[in-house]
Amino acid sequence: MNSYLRFVFIFVVLGEYCFAQDATSVFNSATANYNARQYKLAADGFAAFISSYPADARRVEATFRLAEAYRELQDYSHAGVCYKNVINEGLNNEYARQALFRVGEIPYLLGIYDQAKPLLIDYLTQLPQDPNLVFVLYYLGNIGLAQNSPAEAEYYFNLEIEFDNWLSTPPKGERRNESKLGLAMAKNRLGKFDEADSLYRELALDPSNPLVADAYGRWGLSQYDRHAFAEAASTLNAFLAKYPTSVLKTLAEETLAKCYIELNEYQRAIELVQRINPRTDSSRLLEVRLLFLTKRTDDGKRLLQQLDTTLGAKYRDKLEALKVNLAFDQNNYQEAIRIITTLGNVSYDSVNQRMNIGYYDNASLLGAEKLPQDSFLKLCQGLAVAYASTGDTARANATYAAMNLLARDGDPVLTEIVRRTSVALNSIIPNISVGGGSDATRFREAQERYNARDYASAITILTSLLQVNYSDYDNTMSIGYVPNTQSYNVSVSDNGKLSEDTFLNACQMLVLSNAYSGNGRRAEAAMAEMKRICDKIGSTWSQRLVSQTDSKLKRIPMSNGQQGASDSVASQDGNRDRIPNRGGSTSGSRGETMGSISGSQPPRQSDNSMRYDAQQQQTIAECQTLFKQKRYTEIDTKLNTLLLQNPSNVITAEAACLRAQALFALHRDKDAVVMGKLSLEKDPYGNFATDTLWITGMACIMSDETENAVPFFERLAKEFPQHKYIDGALYYLAVEDLENGDSQKANRRLLKIYHSYTKGTYWSHAAWQLAYSAYKRGDLEVADMYLRKLLSHPPNVVVVDRALFLKGQIAYEQKQWHVAQLAFAEVSRAVPDSPLSDWAVSAGKKAAGESKK
Numbered sequence: 001m002n003s004y005l006r007f008v009f010i011f012v013v014l015g016e017y018c019f020a021q022d023a024t025s026v027f028n029s030a031t032a033n034y035n036a037r038q039y040k041l042a043a044d045g046f047a048a049f050i051s052s053y054p055a056d057a058r059r060v061e062a063t064f065r066l067a068e069a070y071r072e073l074q075d076y077s078h079a080g081v082c083y084k085n086v087i088n089e090g091l092n093n094e095y096a097r098q099a100l101f102r103v104g105e106i107p108y109l110l111g112i113y114d115q116a117k118p119l120l121i122d123y124l125t126q127l128p129q130d131p132n133l134v135f136v137l138y139y140l141g142n143i144g145l146a147q148n149s150p151a152e153a154e155y156y157f158n159l160e161i162e163f164d165n166w167l168s169t170p171p172k173g174e175r176r177n178e179s180k181l182g183l184a185m186a187k188n189r190l191g192k193f194d195e196a197d198s199l200y201r202e203l204a205l206d207p208s209n210p211l212v213a214d215a216y217g218r219w220g221l222s223q224y225d226r227h228a229f230a231e232a233a234s235t236l237n238a239f240l241a242k243y244p245t246s247v248l249k250t251l252a253e254e255t256l257a258k259c260y261i262e263l264n265e266y267q268r269a270i271e272l273v274q275r276i277n278p279r280t281d282s283s284r285l286l287e288v289r290l291l292f293l294t295k296r297t298d299d300g301k302r303l304l305q306q307l308d309t310t311l312g313a314k315y316r317d318k319l320e321a322l323k324v325n326l327a328f329d330q331n332n333y334q335e336a337i338r339i340i341t342t343l344g345n346v347s348y349d350s351v352n353q354r355m356n357i358g359y360y361d362n363a364s365l366l367g368a369e370k371l372p373q374d375s376f377l378k379l380c381q382g383l384a385v386a387y388a389s390t391g392d393t394a395r396a397n398a399t400y401a402a403m404n405l406l407a408r409d410g411d412p413v414l415t416e417i418v419r420r421t422s423v424a425l426n427s428i429i430p431n432i433s434v435g436g437g438s439d440a441t442r443f444r445e446a447q448e449r450y451n452a453r454d455y456a457s458a459i460t461i462l463t464s465l466l467q468v469n470y471s472d473y474d475n476t477m478s479i480g481y482v483p484n485t486q487s488y489n490v491s492v493s494d495n496g497k498l499s500e501d502t503f504l505n506a507c508q509m510l511v512l513s514n515a516y517s518g519n520g521r522r523a524e525a526a527m528a529e530m531k532r533i534c535d536k537i538g539s540t541w542s543q544r545l546v547s548q549t550d551s552k553l554k555r556i557p558m559s560n561g562q563q564g565a566s567d568s569v570a571s572q573d574g575n576r577d578r579i580p581n582r583g584g585s586t587s588g589s590r591g592e593t594m595g596s597i598s599g600s601q602p603p604r605q606s607d608n609s610m611r612y613d614a615q616q617q618q619t620i621a622e623c624q625t626l627f628k629q630k631r632y633t634e635i636d637t638k639l640n641t642l643l644l645q646n647p648s649n650v651i652t653a654e655a656a657c658l659r660a661q662a663l664f665a666l667h668r669d670k671d672a673v674v675m676g677k678l679s680l681e682k683d684p685y686g687n688f689a690t691d692t693l694w695i696t697g698m699a700c701i702m703s704d705e706t707e708n709a710v711p712f713f714e715r716l717a718k719e720f721p722q723h724k725y726i727d728g729a730l731y732y733l734a735v736e737d738l739e740n741g742d743s744q745k746a747n748r749r750l751l752k753i754y755h756s757y758t759k760g761t762y763w764s765h766a767a768w769q770l771a772y773s774a775y776k777r778g779d780l781e782v783a784d785m786y787l788r789k790l791l792s793h794p795p796n797v798v799v800v801d802r803a804l805f806l807k808g809q810i811a812y813e814q815k816q817w818h819v820a821q822l823a824f825a826e827v828s829r830a831v832p833d834s835p836l837s838d839w840a841v842s843a844g845k846k847a848a849g850e851s852k853k
Helices: 002-035 039-052 059-072 076-088 096-109 113-126 133-146 150-166 176-189 193-204 212-225 229-242 249-262 266-275 281-293 297-310 313-329 333-343 373-389 393-407 412-428 438-451 455-465 500-516 520-537 540-553 614-628 632-643 649-665 669-682 689-702 706-719 726-739 743-756 763-776 780-791 797-813 817-830 837-851
Strands: 346-349 354-357 468-471 476-479
Touching (some): 002 039, 039 059, 076 096, 096 113, 096 133, 113 133, 133 150, 150 176, 150 706, 176 193, 176 212, 193 212, 212 229, 229 249, 266 281, 281 297, 313 373, 333 346, 333 373, 373 412, 393 412, 393 438, 438 455, 438 500, 476 520, 500 520, 540 726, 614 632, 649 669, 649 689, 669 689, 689 706, 706 726, 763 780, 763 797, 797 817, 817 837
Antiparallel strands (some): 468 476
């Protein structure tokens, strides 16, 4: 029996030995394959090892190696699962840190930047000294460039270069040149051209730099982007001669051809384009453009017909634009009109003689790239000319009027396109004034002068047109012009008078022209007269125009020493908590606009020697408790004392953010802005950045500096789309777009809120604005659709009275008298103190009278 037991024991031991030998053999074989870059064989081997020997001590290492093999095979989905299995074993094992890095790297490699970014920032926060930060910071910089956030890209590329200088072990230097190149690109997009050129020159002239060719090419491309065409042509020519096999060769050749076009060297451009090999869709489009420019229309037409069947979806809009050029070359105006109206989503309101252009409101068809604004405005110019050439004066004038609105307060390039359109139209229809009548023509002339920043000429025209009288003695102004009120929203009536809304636009232009030219007293007087007129008219739109004009006026420094108009000029938006584009929190409590900073948030360490001082931490914790108790004055005092102690950057950022909230609650908005900027300066991408961006933007809004709020809300919208007040940021950006005359951009933001943030605080405001915009352009059915959705939501109290009033107005215009009466009657019941109550009662009586006829 003892011999038998001894035999069994030996058998078991030998079996375990053989089993261990088999496991080691499988593991070593997989490792050898991995080292030999036979990643498929390595993956199969590690997978077999994990399946066959789940209790082996090397299982975690094998899982990590399997993930690495999958990553090399670009099988990112399986790699991600394996990395997460390693992390689930606990962050103490030697492979967990690398796995944690890979989990963020994989979505970056896949181009899923919104997913990669928070994972990479989390790694940066948790492991601020880990060597992998060389890659993490480089990836974050590239994400900033890809997401059109050059300031963020500049920040991370600078951090990578600083960290690389500090690092003494591998992977030191592996991303230094790439980060410098990315930093140059970011600085170029930020307008820091001298700094960008210095970096490009350093990289392009260093023969030991492995990115020398890429840097040289990017240098020329950046010069073209900033319209330094002669410099770009010189740099790109040198690049192509020195690096004829570079991966940037085709892009450089196409860009060089564009430089020649801008320099009016068409023959050189076409010779270059025809030499490009292999031919690309973009180069063939460029050739068509050049053939038309050099009057080789038949050749251009043939190539255009070929592209119409072979071109990729990305370039369809550009192809349609070239078809317009061909139509004009053949004097085929009807074809040009057909293409432009289809491409630009153009519709004509014959009742109000208005042209509605929705090109940027709609998503691209089949993913085509949208045309830049100047290119699209040139198409509109072509549309106006085509209508005029076919004798359709009304549509020509309406298109011209729409172009003026698109270019209002725009850049000089857009203004020049509008000016040339006016010249072209007057040459085609010299006996018919552009705009429909003498008053409308003078208004358009004033608008053109205003857009061109020739405010003195604009004032001269408007003073005569509006019959302005001004008294220096008591600084008062009167406007004697009587607009046409018989037809809603008609630019000019049969009797030659401006419509009411066009007249009010002229009044606004008079106010702002005086302000921009530095005459503060006359701007104030014009503002007071405009407010008097709008109060008399009493429409919601006129009151909104007063508010918009007042907001713009207060941002213009004027020569009499004032920053904007005096406070004596009243604004309709007087209630800080009631009006959505001024009050922020619809609850009426400023202290609840955002919650206090969570004490559970871990601090972000951005310096290796950074340490929290226990006393400063305790002070912040006490202030968080005081915030919940709404003891804002005590918070202000405590944190002011703390900030005077020159604390570390992270503590400064946290304290300044919390103090900004307290100051905001105390209605000390300008001080809140200062604190917000301090917080962002000390830690621009830390744990408190999102809340700081929001509260700083809101403080700008409340201090009537809405333009200053834009960069904070823009950054919040671009970089932190999951923030709880993202809908608020988008809404206030849309409001600013509307104030700047960019209704298309505003509608895109509002539609995003309407479709994506139905449970957000600002959904009701966005729905109301969309409804009102639809009403303004005469699309009553769309406006009614938005209102029905809004009133069933239920709506926010801030907009419910306006929504009901507009519902009544639409019903009245559609002669639905009973519906109109009910809607007007509901205004006062929904909001007892509504400023629209008296107007609603009056309108309800009119509807009742009409129903009895």
